[in-house]
Amino acid sequence: MMERVAVTPAAAELIRSLRGTHGPLMFHQSGGCCDGSSPMCYLEGEFRTGSSDVLLASLRVDGVDEPVTFWMSRSQFELWRHTHLTVDVVPGRGSGFSLEAPEGVRFLIRSRLLTPEELTALG
Template structure:
């Protein structure tokens, strides 16, 4: 039996969780979509839930503080071996993400899953 009852494909730092709560108070329920390279490179985009239309070409990676987090299936093919860690950095990005007017932007840090974690994920 593996020692990984549930491995999250996406996590968030405390700073990101604080910003999510602030944005939720301002905008209501939120969602994320990992951009595939348009506008400001590949970055997580935060929207009011339902504002960004997802479809059959998007993969739900999980939730971050009750916010669904999606990525395109094509991009997931490249990132499926990696845990995404949502973080925040000062600076104004050039995307349409909700945090941009606050002078900060979300970014992704990552780490490669271990072989045991990948095996556990294959069972999901």
């Protein structure tokens, strides 16, 4: 089944660690201020989503009991709807709002254009 969002092995490892420390997690991609287009990792439900947000994926990460939800602001999704997103992690301090900030690393998004077949499969 085609998914809009994936995670790298390094991101999965960090997600498992953060899950073990903090509990269930979620991501939100706003495209706004702070780290701009960096995905922000929060405790599940800590960032309030609503009608201005789109649930892109409920990611299954090995070693994590519950799915990790990945949200994006609707206005950002309208610009990025044709892309596949991969959550990765790199050295360096990101936003103070995201759970990984104290770890000396930050999540980032790598993207590629969806193929016509993938776009059709995603509807």
